[in-house]
Amino acid sequence: MTKRSIFAAILFSSVLILGACGAESEEGQSSDSNGSGGDKIPIEITWRGTGESDNIRRYLEGFEADFESDNPDIDVVLAPIMASEGDYFSKVALTMQSSETAPDIVSEDTFMLSSDANAGYLASLDEYVESWDDWDMFIENIKTGTTGEDGSVYGIPTTTDSRGIWYNKQVFADAGLPEDWQPESWEDVYAAGEAIKNSDSEAVPFSMNVAKANGEAVSMQTFEMLLYGTGETLYDSETQKWNVNGQGLVDSLEFVDEIMNQREIGPSLSIALNSSYGSVMTQDLLPNGGVGMVLDGNWNIGNYLEGGAAPLDNVDEILGFATFPTQNGEEPGFVTMAGGWSWAIPENAQNQEASWRVIEAMSSKESQADRAVVEGTLTVRKDSAEDSRYLERPLIEPATKALENAHFRPKNDLYPNVSIEIQNAVEAVASGSMTPEEAATSYKEAVTGIVGEENTY
Amino acid sequence: MENRNSMTDTSKRKKLSDNVKSSIFLSPAWILLLVFFLTPMVLTIIFSFTNLALTGAQAQNLRFIGFDNFIKMFNDVNLYNSIAKTLIFVLFSAILGQCFLGFLIAFLMKGKNATFRRIIGIAVIAAWVTPEVVVAFSWVAFLGDSGTLNSIITSISDIEAIAFLFEYPMVSVVVANIWRGTAFSMMAFQTALDDIPVEVEEAAIMDGATRWKIVWNITIPMVKGTITTNLMLVTLQTLGVFTLIYTMTGGGPGNDTMTLPVYMYQQAFVSYQLGYGTAISLIILTIGAIFSILYMKFLKVKV
Structure with missing residues (x-):
């Protein structure tokens, strides 16, 4: 009897002790992170890390050194989230839910910003x-x-971008195509x-x-580039209704079908549907003549500049x-979708004043120009655009020109969900499992299921 | 009379104190179960009736939406597709693949030379102890365009490299899952088969039974309990397979390998609809329960 009750008592107390330990270590941790670095306020910056050739990290490391020598009371901590583009948004949303995990500054894609603000x-x-x-x-x-x-x-814009066709001049020369090429219709492509x-x-x-694995890139770099070029839009911001019946939707999917299946001038499915499609295409195949044309963002120039993932000595001679x-x-005659990233402060961030000081410094004329140059994106400050390093960057002219007919993605909470459906439709057509008409119907x-019958046209 | 009354009184009191004692002793287990098992389950059921979302205005005002998620589910073509894909995946990779193959390997190895058994055993179990992500990557590498399998095919024949993961996605993930999971069934059956007394089979041989008859009428009935338990465990495990499929095909191409766990993940963390995601998880739970009941009923085994 007594032995048993002693045993029970031990069991009970061990449970209690275990619980207490848990609580204690949690407290210890949070006080630790607040107090690290002596009197310095740690400001954690979170963005989507891309591993070894991370242009944003290169920019931020330079920024960190400058900022910390001017501001001894702040310790800038680089805390990238390594994730695919789709996972990045859910991970960021999860960390921002609690003050224990929220970063001090977060990099927000402008299309998610309004959702996260809401x-x-x-x-x-x-x-x-x-x-x-x-x-x-x-x-x-x-x-x-x-x-x-x-x-x-809710955010300070840092970069914008445009999209267009990258082409390899050697491949073009071999096929008897002009070195300065500018298509005027889909037929030309x-x-x-x-x-x-x-x-x-x-x-x-x-x-x-075309692969769902590439998330938002499928919607924005492919489908919306096509759709907005037909004269239709995804969403009518005045009536706040979504386009579900437009001929442009079918036409856009038909373009995908023509390239991938009808004319067979697209990549094999094992390249196209691979989650590393982007880096294989832009860092390997395009500069090395493994592909003729790639529909992608202007920011890929960052890969080919000094310090990028696939530096080229004379970009202009190899690529257009x-x-x-x-x-x-x-x-x-041309069209582009424009997006971009911004810096925002989570509601649950601990030192918002200090976070703002860091953002303010990152948004200065010089710092903005630095980032655009390192990353290959377009700047959002009028004065940064006059920076000589920026103006001398190869191929900046067509990228900037495209912005003259730039469209932005719908500012609507449901856009991310609709975007998934776009990706489903594009991949289904590209892989040949649906015809453009079938995919448009299923889209x-x-x-309609997502936004409700009354919000469509 | 008085005597009897006091008798029942003492036994009642004894019983009562026994109950109190047992509940005291069981309480740590109960508390753990309550905190780590029951609470998440109840929460899941509750959340499946809400509009819980990861971002957007919905994320800020969580409210009950009744059966909306379930109504949406019944109108969701993709969900029916996912249920079908899940059933195909479970049928071929768990029931026909792992259980049958596991039994076959165990049966063939019965009574064989110990070294032989050890070598085969280690080879099969090696796949099982390898982490799922590593298994998935090995298979991606094996089946890739310039992977091992295609290298062999192109070197011995004129056939062009086959993009297995895109042309035969379901077959690819089924084979990979069989490769990984068979060891579990094999071990379970090995233990059960080793427990069958040799005398029983010897007696049958004396009676002139053929080999098939022995297997069908003696071996299988004697390991029926193991078969049921194994079927159930393997089925439930396979129903929940996520890493392998997500890493190999990401549910694609199209929705060709979009099993329920992958679909649930997509809805919850890619479309940010956590409420709908939890509702889908209840479907997985229901399918698991149906399978378990069927196994118990048809194989008439008490678990």
């Missing part, structure tokens, strides 16, 4: 922006991308693709993002960048 994850930056003269230097329509539905500013296919070149004629044509050459059903 979810209450982000702090309003209105009071900081009001007394900040530099704010006027930011390009006006890009500011709207970081303004929430309630009219408050097909023609160039077939010329490469019929030439001696082994190169894949034309490539674009053409704006993407509208379907039948409708005015102004219509899925989107």
Whole structure:
């Protein structure tokens, strides 16, 4: 009897002790992270890390050194989240839910910003922006991308981008295509693709993002580039309704079908559906003549500059960048989607004042130009755009020109869900499991289910 | 009368104190079960009736939406597709693959030379102890365009490299899962087969039974309990396979390998609809329960 009760007592107390240990170590941890580095305030910056050739890390490391020598009271901590683009957003959303895990500064894609602001994850930056003269230097329509539905500013834009066709000049020469090439309709793209296919070149004629594994890149770099070139849009921001019946939807999917299945001028499925498609294509095949044309973002220039993943000595001689044509050459003859990233402060961040100081420094004229140069993106400050290093960057001209007919993604909480359906439709057509019509019908059903019958047209 | 009354009183009291004692002793186990098993399960059921979301305005105002998630589910073509894919995956990789193959290997190895048994055993178990992600990557490498299998095919024949993961995605993940999981069934059956007394089979041989008859009428009935337990464990395990499929095909191409766990992940963490995701997890739970009940009923075994 007594032995038994002693045993029970031990069991009980061990459970209690275990519980207490857990609580203690948690407390220990949080006090630790606050106190590390003596009196310095640690400011944790989170962005989507891409491993070895991380251009943002290269930029941030330079920034960190400068900032810390000017601001001895702040310790900038680089804390990238290594994840695919899709996973990055859910991981960030999860960390922002608690003050124990929230970073101090977070890199937000402008299309997620409004969703995350609506979810209450982000702090309003209105009071900081009001007394900040530099704010006027930011390009006006890009500011709207970081303004929430309630009219408050939730992020400071850092980069924007445009999309177009990268092409390899050697592959073009082998196929008898001009060195300065500019397609004027989708038909021109097909023609160039077939010329490469019929030439001696082994190169894949034309490539674009089609795999669900590549997430948002499929929606934005492929489908929306096509759809907005037909003159239709994904979402009517005035009536707040989604396009589910447009002929443009079918036409866009038909483009995918033509490239991948009908004319067979696309990459093999094992390249196209691979989650490492992006890096294989832009860092290996394109500079080495393994592919003729790649529909992708202008930021890939960052790969080919000094310090990038696949540096080239004279980018202009090897590669070209053409704006993407509208379907039948409708005015102004080219189209691009524009996106971009911004810095935001989570509502649960511990030292918002200090976070703002870091963002302010990152958003200075020089720092913005640094980032655009290192990363290969387009700057969002008018004065940074005049920086000589920026202007001298190869292929900057067509990339900037494309922005003249730039479209932005729908500012709607449901866009990420609709985007998934776009990816499903594109992949289904690319892999040949659905015809463009079938995929458009299934897209219509899925989107109607997401946004409700009354919000479609 | 008085005597009897006091008798029952004492036994009652004894019984009562026994109950109190046993509940005291069991309480740590109960508390652990309650905290780590029951709470998440109840939460899952509760959340499946909410609009729980990871981001957007919904994330800020969590509310009950009744059966909306389930109504949405019944109208969701992709969900039916996922259920079908899950059943195919479970049927071929768990029931026909792992259980049958595991039994076959164990049966063939019965009574064989110890060294032979050890070598085969280690080879099969090696796949099982390898982490799932590593197994998945090995298979991706093996089946890739310039992978081992295609190298062999192209070197001995004129056939062009086959993109197995894209042309035969379901077959690929089924084979990979069989390769990984068979060891478990094999070990379970080995133990059971070793426990069958040799005398029984000898007696049958004396009675003139053929080998098939012995297997069908003696061996299988004698390991029926193991078969049921093994079927159930393997089925439930396979129903939940996520890493292998997600790493090998990501549920694609299209929705060709979109089993329920992958679909659930997609809805919860890619579309940010956590509420809908939890509702899908209840479907997985239901399918698991149906399988378990069927096994118990058809094989008439008490577990």
